[in-house]
Amino acid sequence: MNPRSIGFQLTALYAGVIAVVFVLLGSFMYFGMKHHLEKNLRETQSKRAGVIAETLVARVAQLGEAHVIQEIRDSYAPELNSRFIRVTRPDGSVLYVCGVPADLSFDPTKVPPAATTVARAYARVESPPDSDSLLIVTGPVPTAAGTYRVEVGSSLGPVETVLREWLVTFALAFPFLLAVAAGGGWFLARRAL
Numbered sequence: 001m002n003p004r005s006i007g008f009q010l011t012a013l014y015a016g017v018i019a020v021v022f023v024l025l026g027s028f029m030y031f032g033m034k035h036h037l038e039k040n041l042r043e044t045q046s047k048r049a050g051v052i053a054e055t056l057v058a059r060v061a062q063l064g065e066a067h068v069i070q071e072i073r074d075s076y077a078p079e080l081n082s083r084f085i086r087v088t089r090p091d092g093s094v095l096y097v098c099g100v101p102a103d104l105s106f107d108p109t110k111v112p113p114a115a116t117t118v119a120r121a122y123a124r125v126e127s128p129p130d131s132d133s134l135l136i137v138t139g140p141v142p143t144a145a146g147t148y149r150v151e152v153g154s155s156l157g158p159v160e161t162v163l164r165e166w167l168v169t170f171a172l173a174f175p176f177l178l179a180v181a182a183g184g185g186w187f188l189a190r191r192a193l
Contacts, residue, residue, distance in 0.1 A: 008191040014185030021176055026170050033166065037159045038135065045137040049121065049152040053075070053141040057087055057148050060095075063148075069096045082136055084108055084153035086131045090146025105155040106131035112125070114138040118149055132157040 002008060044093075056068045063071075068087070072078070078085045078098035082105055087095040098108050110128035121139035126136070136153030 004166075007186070010189040011182060011185040014189075015178060018181035018185075022174060022177060027108075029192060030163065030166065030170075034159070034163055037162060038156070039137050041154060041159060042137065043148070045135060045152045045154060046121060046139075048076070049137045049139045049150050050105070052085070052087075052152065053139055053148075053150045057141045057150055058143060060148070061144060065095060072096055084111060084136060084151065086111070086113075086149075086151040088113065088149040088151070090143075090148060095148070101155075103155075105157055106134055111136070111153075114149055114151055118147070126153075129168040 082101035082103045086097040118140040121135045126134045132155040136152040138151045141148040
């Protein structure tokens with residue numbers, strides 16, 4: 001195969017264009033999947049925070065703090081489900097914080113608290129030392145005693161695992177797809193010439 005031949009140059013050009021298209025498509029799919037997975041996790045945590053806020057924390061004066069804490073432990077089992085849950089009183093003291101999760105993905109004592117004043121629910125990503133990154137949704141809960149804060153989060157580890165596995169699959173498939181494209185380009189160039 002002569003690198004100066006027009007057949008070789010057409011094949012190389014075709015393979016190069018196909019490689020660029022594969023990389024652009026792969027990048028688009030990667031970032032689209034990342035956005036979708038993080039959005040789904042954020043929506044799940046927002047719903048969970050809303051339910052905790054409406055059914056438990058908003059009624060803390062009627063139910064009592066001990067009952068609210070027990071209901072969070074029983075109903076949501078944050079340690080077993082690897083979730084982060086923290087409820088902060090209006091004075092800034094912590095009413096409840098989950099324990100270390102079963103998968104040891106994070107240490108709840110190292111997660112920094114949310115802003116002292118929270119006007120509306122928002123999401124943030126925290127990266128405590130020696131832990132997975134956490135996506136945490138924080139929401140205010142107005143009560144007669146003041147505004148409580150509910151923080152509910154989950155590790156981004158599973159999202160990162162899915163994305164890493166997708167990258168490995170793409171990296172393994174890319175040379176094969178490029179070889180098929182180059183072979184097709186060589187065949188077309190030879191037939192045309």
